[in-house]
Amino acid sequence: MDLSKRFENGLGLPDTIKKIHESPYRAVLAITGGGTGSVGELLRHGRGSNTVLEVMVPYSKVSLQELLGKEPIRSASVDTAKEMAMAAYRRALYLSSKTGEFSPNMLIGIGVTCKLAKSGKERVGRSHEIHFSSQSYDRTTVSSLFLNGNQNREKQEKIASQFIIEKISSICCPDEKTELRAMKERIFRDLQEDEVKVDPSVAWLLSRTLEDINSKKNIRPLKVDMLINRNISQDRSRPRIILSGSFNPCHKNHIEMARIACGKYKVPVDFEISLANVDKPPIDYISLQERTDSVLKYRDEKCMGNLYLTNSSLFADKAILFPDSVFIIGTDTLNRLFNEKYYREGEDRQSLLDHFKKHNVRFMVFRRKDAEADNMMEIPEICDVVSQKIYDDDGTSSSMIREQQNSRVI
Numbered sequence: 001m002d003l004s005k006r007f008e009n010g011l012g013l014p015d016t017i018k019k020i021h022e023s024p025y026r027a028v029l030a031i032t033g034g035g036t037g038s039v040g041e042l043l044r045h046g047r048g049s050n051t052v053l054e055v056m057v058p059y060s061k062v063s064l065q066e067l068l069g070k071e072p073i074r075s076a077s078v079d080t081a082k083e084m085a086m087a088a089y090r091r092a093l094y095l096s097s098k099t100g101e102f103s104p105n106m107l108i109g110i111g112v113t114c115k116l117a118k119s120g121k122e123r124v125g126r127s128h129e130i131h132f133s134s135q136s137y138d139r140t141t142v143s144s145l146f147l148n149g150n151q152n153r154e155k156q157e158k159i160a161s162q163f164i165i166e167k168i169s170s171i172c173c174p175d176e177k178t179e180l181r182a183m184k185e186r187i188f189r190d191l192q193e194d195e196v197k198v199d200p201s202v203a204w205l206l207s208r209t210l211e212d213i214n215s216k217k218n219i220r221p222l223k224v225d226m227l228i229n230r231n232i233s234q235d236r237s238r239p240r241i242i243l244s245g246s247f248n249p250c251h252k253n254h255i256e257m258a259r260i261a262c263g264k265y266k267v268p269v270d271f272e273i274s275l276a277n278v279d280k281p282p283i284d285y286i287s288l289q290e291r292t293d294s295v296l297k298y299r300d301e302k303c304m305g306n307l308y309l310t311n312s313s314l315f316a317d318k319a320i321l322f323p324d325s326v327f328i329i330g331t332d333t334l335n336r337l338f339n340e341k342y343y344r345e346g347e348d349r350q351s352l353l354d355h356f357k358k359h360n361v362r363f364m365v366f367r368r369k370d371a372e373a374d375n376m377m378e379i380p381e382i383c384d385v386v387s388q389k390i391y392d393d394d395g396t397s398s399s400m401i402r403e404q405q406n407s408r409v410i
Helices: 002-011 013-022 037-044 061-068 080-099 155-173 200-215 253-267 285-296 315-321 333-337 350-358 398-409
Strands: 026-032 052-056 105-114 129-136 138-145 188-197 223-226 240-244 270-275 304-310 326-329 360-364 381-385
Touching: 013 037, 013 155, 026 037, 026 080, 037 052, 037 155, 052 080, 052 304, 061 080, 080 105, 080 129, 080 138, 080 200, 105 155, 129 155, 138 155, 138 285, 188 285, 200 223, 200 304, 240 253, 240 315, 253 315, 253 326, 253 360, 270 285, 285 304, 285 315, 304 315, 304 398, 315 326, 315 350, 333 360
Parallel strands: 026 052, 026 105, 240 270, 240 326, 270 304, 326 360, 360 381
Antiparallel strands: 105 129, 129 138, 138 188, 223 304
């Protein structure tokens, strides 16, 4: 029997699974759209509890949205798999905290989302995809498998299940040889993979952030310096200028705002990315590298200061990390800044203003073409709105750039 047939039929699985269960790793799995047969295989050979802490199957739209804390743009995608893996890793940390039995660096979150063949007639040209992601203490991985489409649903389910087990094996048993890369092209149309491992300081920051989220407490504001220009000396007679954002990706309008602020205050602008977000899952390491790379692309600009990674999604917490600072924000952020939805527990508008004044924090507000300031809101005195004559937004945004990129991919 040739190697591709062995893969389809799952031959050799017991040995692979035995080695997985002999490893010191513990995992939470979240799987949707196909591939749940991998769970049965992991458990039916015995010693499954050595590896599997929990399995989640968020199959319905509302279930997946509940797991992620948001509605995914596309259910079967790399981004959704990464977000599922992050949610699974967070759950693994939570379960581990109840016993204190496992070290965070021995825990893995697995996210899998599939779009497989339908049992009935389906649209011509519809792609068949399997997206696998793992999130661990210091590493994020993704593997996307695109099938030829010549197999029926049953065969694709078998392929998906074995693919998932092979990928788990590559994480738990990295020194073991895998059959995965030797598969015939008649099974795989394409295989795309990526992996990012981060420095211990970044891994520590994510771990602390997820612990705070699990405990349902306010996140302790923490930061990590990711220096761009190490020779910059901060003139303490001038305020520090901070441009906070997700930078997904960083673009020319971000840099133009930094140039204007740098020209006004005569100091370079520091950029800040938060791992945590009020409305979205924490940022995985692959996404983080993409975002930091998009910032570093402009590192030679004279307006560029340093880059900081934090876990502070709220400006009230950023003020603690960066006192005596001016934060660059857009009108859309201004509208959220004083929205009670984003207040910390026990906070109101006046106490928030007092908090900013205590830490000597001000805001430089740039008008956004697609987001005008709320007419009902009285703009506080700590906010300086930049004239449209100085900055005239052309509508470029990170979301617009992502939509253009996704349309080219689809």
